Amino acid sequence: NAGVTQTPKFRILKIGQSMTLQCTQDMNHNYMYWYRQDPGMGLKLIYYSVGAGITDKGEVPNGYNVSRSTTEDFPLRLELAAPSQTSVYFCASSYPGGYTEAFFGQGTRLTVV
């Protein structure tokens, strides 16, 4: 039972480069999320999706893009990476409804130099 799987686990990017963080879940959850966690801080919501073809901005969406073509996958795209995007990124998924917990992946540690 894989749950939420993120790849890669670690990545170093140069300023201005682009990359896609992959996230897939096998729990048939409608809702998926991307969070980032900076040192000493809580997790902040970047983007979320309530189903295939539907995405919306969270608290800190600038510098990122997402797409949701299938229920299982929710990739996060970084265009023109900046040092401020150095962080640990977590993908999560949940069942519909506000009263449900989210299940998280193991995270991607990204460093922009």
Add this chain to the structure above:
Amino acid sequence: DQQVKQNSPSLSVQEGRISILNCDYTNSMFDYFLWYKKYPAEGPTFLISISSIKDKNEDGRFTVFLNKSAKHLSLHIVPSQPGDSAVYFCAATTLTGTASKLTFGTGTRLQVTL
């Protein structure tokens, strides 16, 4: 503007004793609260939750208390075990939202000593 606050960055407790982790929130629209536990190099895992219509929820060694008038919740772990050593995040959300968009606190690192 930090809507969910965990004012204690760290807490050290002896094995067998009670651990009490605190969380305060400012947004009165929050009506569902969760605690997540996080080990190093892993994603957060759900621990326990409470709805605003309750003031207490218990699951084994873990109990969450909610004081709506004070906008305060706490997580009690009794008895504490070495495996409980982790970072604990408090999170909050609103039922009116269409998704579990969680607002997290900054976390409290719990160390349970022998």
